[in-house]
Amino acid sequence: MKVRVAINGFGTIGKRVADAVAKQPDLELVGVTKTRPNFEGRRASEKGYRLFVAGEGKPSDFEAVGLRISGTVEELLGQVDVVVDASPDQVGRENRKLYERFGIPAVFQGGEKADVAEASFNALGNYLACRGKRSLRVVSCNTTGLARAASVLLGRWGIDHWEVTLVRRAADPAESKKGPLNGIVPTFQLPSHHGPDVRTIYPDLTIATTAVVVPTTLMHVHVNHVRLRHAPRDAEEVIAAFRASPRFHVFAPWERVEGTPQVMEYARDRGIGFNDMMENVIWHDGLRLDGRDLYFFQAIHQESIVVPENIDAIRAMLDLAPNGPASVAITDRALGLGVP
Ligand SMILES: NC(=O)c1ccc[n+]([C@@H]2O[C@H](COP(=O)([O-])OP(=O)(O)OC[C@H]3O[C@@H](n4cnc5c(N)ncnc54)[C@H](OP(=O)(O)O)[C@@H]3O)[C@@H](O)[C@H]2O)c1
Numbered sequence: 001m002k003v004r005v006a007i008n009g010f011g012t013i014g015k016r017v018a019d020a021v022a023k024q025p026d027l028e029l030v031g032v033t034k035t036r037p038n039f040e041g042r043r044a045s046e047k048g049y050r051l052f053v054a055g056e057g058k059p060s061d062f063e064a065v066g067l068r069i070s071g072t073v074e075e076l077l078g079q080v081d082v083v084v085d086a087s088p089d090q091v092g093r094e095n096r097k098l099y100e101r102f103g104i105p106a107v108f109q110g111g112e113k114a115d116v117a118e119a120s121f122n123a124l125g126n127y128l129a130c131r132g133k134r135s136l137r138v139v140s141c142n143t144t145g146l147a148r149a150a151s152v153l154l155g156r157w158g159i160d161h162w163e164v165t166l167v168r169r170a171a172d173p174a175e176s177k178k179g180p181l182n183g184i185v186p187t188f189q190l191p192s193h194h195g196p197d198v199r200t201i202y203p204d205l206t207i208a209t210t211a212v213v214v215p216t217t218l219m220h221v222h223v224n225h226v227r228l229r230h231a232p233r234d235a236e237e238v239i240a241a242f243r244a245s246p247r248f249h250v251f252a253p254w255e256r257v258e259g260t261p262q263v264m265e266y267a268r269d270r271g272i273g274f275n276d277m278m279e280n281v282i283w284h285d286g287l288r289l290d291g292r293d294l295y296f297f298q299a300i301h302q303e304s305i306v307v308p309e310n311i312d313a314i315r316a317m318l319d320l321a322p323n324g325p326a327s328v329a330i331t332d333r334a335l336g337l338g339v340p
Pocket residue numbers: 008009010011012013014033034035036038054055056086087088089090091095109110111112139140141172302303306
């Protein structure tokens with residue numbers, strides 16, 4: 001029997017996780033929630049997803065525009081084995097009380113503080129430690145990207161020290177009220193909160209992060225300097241390790257991918273998910289090794305990188321796969337990731 005899943009919060013992350021759930025062989029999407037009608041609610045309905053009303057929403061508002069409602073979020077929670085909360089930052093913590101009342105395991109997102117859940121989660125990082133938990137927080141897009149890179153580097157060469165500058169996108173493509181529109185805004189929290197967040201996955205990792213926000217909607221870029229514990233043979237060995245890992249995509253020099261515009265154009269050509277790039281993007285040309293000092297760029301598609309992680313978090317909580325690689329393989333096959 002398939003595990004029945006609810007998605008509470010149907011925005012940028014929730015609508016992607018809903019599609020990903022619907023594609024998994026062992027999961028069933030029971031329904032999604034909206035607090036008010038909009039184009040995303042219309043799309044959910046067109047796809048045949050059952051819509052439930054969350055928060056302060058009124059069924060009559062949906063019925064007035066012809067959107068069929070199957071009940072309240074409480075009625076949805078009564079029909080499922082697990083819920084993925086994809087509501088806005090801090091709202092997940094409020095929703096937690098509801099999930100506890102229904103006694104169902106819950107996956108939260110990275111906009112919540114770490115103590116919203118029993119543990120923070122990354123599939124390549126700490127799947128086994130998260131098995132059987134009643135609540136997990138999938139860490140943010142930037143933290144997910146860093147945790148994935150850590151899994152490759154720590155496992156092979158160890159890390160003495162890691163410094164990263166995160167060049168962060170100002171807004172998601174659908175957001176029209178955020179900025180900056182013209183400017184570069186440094187984050188004055190030094191170091192930034194991302195390093196401590198990575199340590200919710202790898203507690204012993206020495207990592208210091210700083211961040212600036214730039215006027216783009218197309219991905220974050222991380223500028224990394226890692227002092228490895230043991231020197232790789234050469235840069236090609238590091239590239240090969242990234243290529244061999246799931247959830248990494250390495251662009252070769254001949255592909256002429258100069259930056260994030262071509263990465264997202266490739267994603268549109270490929271057509272997975274919402275034309276998403278769910279993998280960490282590494283440029284072959286953007287990686288150098290000098291003894292134990294590794295320098296590399298990686299790009300992170302903020303809207304989609306956490307999507308497969310949400311699926312693996314469900315499997316970890318409900319013990320549906322023996323380990324991270326097994327869950328990742330099921331998830332990625334269903335999503336079409338890693339298939340040339
Ligand atoms: N976007 C990213 O780049 C990104 C990346 C990684 C992680 N995250 C995290 O993922 C979470 C969701 O972010 P998002 O970008 O998907 O936000 P979003 O696009 O604003 O979507 C959240 C949706 O939740 C709905 N909502 C509002 N109040 C609700 C409630 N009480 N109960 C249920 N749903 C409610 C809203 O839809 P309606 O009110 O219209 O129904 C809204 O569309 C946050 O924790 C965020 O930090 C975001």
